[in-house]
Amino acid sequence: MAGHANHGHAGTIGRLVDLLGRDAVLTGAADLDLYAWDALSHSRIHPAHPIVPVHPLCVCTPADTAEVQAVVRLANEVRVPLVPYGGGSGLMGAAASLAPGIVADLRRMNAVLEIDADSRTARVQAGAVLETVDAELHGSGLMLGHDPWTLPVATVGGTVSTDGLGYRGGKYGSMGNQVLGLEAVLPQGDVCRTPAVSKHSTGVDLKHLFIGGEGCFGIVTEVTLRVFPVPEARSLHALRFDSFAAGFDAVCDLTRAGCRPILFDYGDETEDPDGPSILFLGFEGNPDLAAAEEHVALDACGRRGSHELAAERAEHFWRERHSAARRFAANRTERRKRGQAGAHQDWVHVALPASRVLTFRREAIALAAARGVRFRDSGLWTGPELFSLRLAKEGGDRARVELGDTVAALLDRVHAYGGSVEYCHGVGVKLAPFMVREHGQSLDLMRSLKRCMDPNGIMNPGKLGL
Ligand SMILES: Cc1cc2nc3c(=O)[nH]c(=O)nc-3n(C[C@H](O)[C@H](O)[C@H](O)COP(=O)(O)OP(=O)(O)OC[C@H]3O[C@@H](n4cnc5c(N)ncnc54)[C@H](O)[C@@H]3O)c2cc1C
Incomplete structure (x- = not known):
């Protein structure tokens, strides 16, 4: 990892301290190291597309929407990247710092603001950890419909921003499906609020700029969720x-x-x-x-x-x-090193028409065998269209190239079948090279929207293929 790079930005850090208070701005090397990265592991990075995380200038912990606005405006003024950070459990490098900037850890904004049991809704701040929200809902006979492995670690804002999928997804859908409305701070500091209703027909529903948006279009600060009765x-x-x-x-x-x-x-x-x-x-x-x-x-x-x-x-x-996530939380920096000792492993989680799944599986197994890559297992999650495959290869960088090339060839097949290269972990930097093929000309539209909303390109640059 590249080293500490905050000389020349002392003024920016000082202004953040003035805005948020000294305790809300972290600059120690251990903090910068921790926040430079998420849960993407070394062995899943193709050497041809290296990802080099750097220490951010600092990490800040805003306490409310007004403080988030102040941070966004400062980042715009001094033109430094601003990376929103939730539980840091993302698997695609979406919360990684690729250039020295400000990381905004939302986890001080963790309140459950309102539970409306009759309407089966909960209004929560974006930095709340799912497990905490779930526990609070239980007091009202309710629960979250989103139940990923990472329930004890992931935040409301992070799961909305990756549109994650959990165990109960077969019944309740993805995290995004459960968002009725939200509040977000836009890349130039204004606040956007979308109606918190189950359905409206009053124009484009702007919440979709943030569901799966990986923080590229703004920082989600508050979410109104559909919640569900604790099952009898x-x-x-x-x-x-x-x-x-x-x-x-x-x-x-x-x-x-x-x-x-x-x-x-x-x-x-x-x-x-x-x-x-x-x-x-x-x-x-x-x-x-x-x-x-x-x-x-x-x-x-x-x-x-x-x-x-x-x-x-x-x-x-x-x-x-949820036990894998508890292990991750107990030793999160270890995961990044996975593969450095030569045992590389990668997996794909793809969405395909159900009619293509068995053919794709057969082709994938044959392709891996032909390239000397080990098939570990394959599976389906929450429905027959969401297919995953785990592959492994032992050796040095050459093995990592062969594993990465095999995954890339498989993702090509997914596109040939009209599928999508990821169904729940987002794009981040890991899948950014595949976004041109995934979206075609629609990617230009996304990029235009990004330029229009974020002319200085400060919001989580380098992610989502934007
Ligand atoms: C062991 C393990 C198991 C996992 N299992 C699952 C699973 O079952 N299902 C699943 O879907 N995923 C799973 N994941 C991946 C990960 O938990 C999810 O991607 C999760 O949604 C990330 O939430 P987070 O709060 O940790 O977000 P982070 O990793 O902190 O951030 C993810 C992205 O969201 C952005 N972001 C964070 N907060 C905000 C905000 N308030 N506003 C705007 N942007 C924001 C970040 O900039 C980044 O782009 C797993 C990961 C691990 C390590």
Whole structure:
């Protein structure tokens, strides 16, 4: 990592201290090191597209929307990059500092401002960690519909800005689907508020500039979310299929029948791509509705030859679903180094038409084998269209090139099939080189919007392929 680069910007740091107070501006080397980067690991960076994070000039921790506005205006005046930072758990380098600038950690803005139980809505500040919001909602008999692995770490603002997907996504959709309205500070310091209603027909819904916007179009400061009753009943199952294709047919059948599982996690049981696969399946909510869905889904699986495993297997899976994130939180800088010792691993999470998934899987396995890249496993999450694949290769930089080239070739196939190269982790810097192919001329439109809203290019530059 390039070193400390804040000489010449002492005036900027001093002005931030004047605006926010000394305690709200961090300049120590350990803080700058921590905030320079997110959870993107070394082994997932293609040597041909190196990503070199640098220490920011400083990290600031604004306490309210007015302070965020003041920081944005200062960054514009002195023309330094401004990177919004939530839990720092993003996997694509979207919160990385690529040039010395200001990092704005939103986590002091963590209040649950209002819970309206009758309307099933919650108005929360963007820096609130999901698990904390969820715990507070429980007091009103409600819960969040977004339940990613990183529930204990990720923030409302970060998950909106990546439009993340969680375990309950099969029933409630992505984080973006749960945003009714939001408040954001625009790149020149003005505030934008969108109506917090379930639907409106009064023009373009500007909240979509920020859902998946990775902080490039402004800083989200407040969000009104749809929230859900704590379920009265829940049932969990682990089902084994003899082959990936058999289980795939089953999940297509149950999806077609209208089942909306809260747990839908399907994948290879071993590294043998022709071996058995396991489907973790769950339903929750009103006991009668959940039981009806469970009945239809188990029937669909049974017809495709599923074998039910011990109940404890599914319960253990559900209980432990956030443990990887707790490990990450306990030692977050270690993750960045993954692969430096020569064991490289990368994965793709792609959206495809369901009719293409099995063909793509077959092609991917053949392509990896032809290039000497190891197939680890493949899977589906929340629905039959969202497919993932994990690949590995051991060795030095040459191995990293071969792994990266294989992933790039796979993403090319995704585009040939009319798919999208990522379904939940965002673009950041890792997938930026693929955005021209992903969006075609629409990327020019996004870039024009960006220039129009952010003429000085201060808001999280270098991300999203903008
Ligand atoms: C072990 C592990 C498991 C994971 N599992 C999942 C999963 O199940 N589902 C999933 O979707 N993702 C998962 N992720 C990825 C990550 O948790 C998500 O991308 C999450 O949404 C990021 O939230 P964050 O608060 O950490 O955001 P950050 O990483 O801090 O930031 C992400 C992006 O949002 C921007 N941003 C942050 N806050 C704001 C704001 N207030 N306004 C504007 N822009 C902002 C940042 O600049 C950056 O571009 C996982 C990551 C790890 C390490």
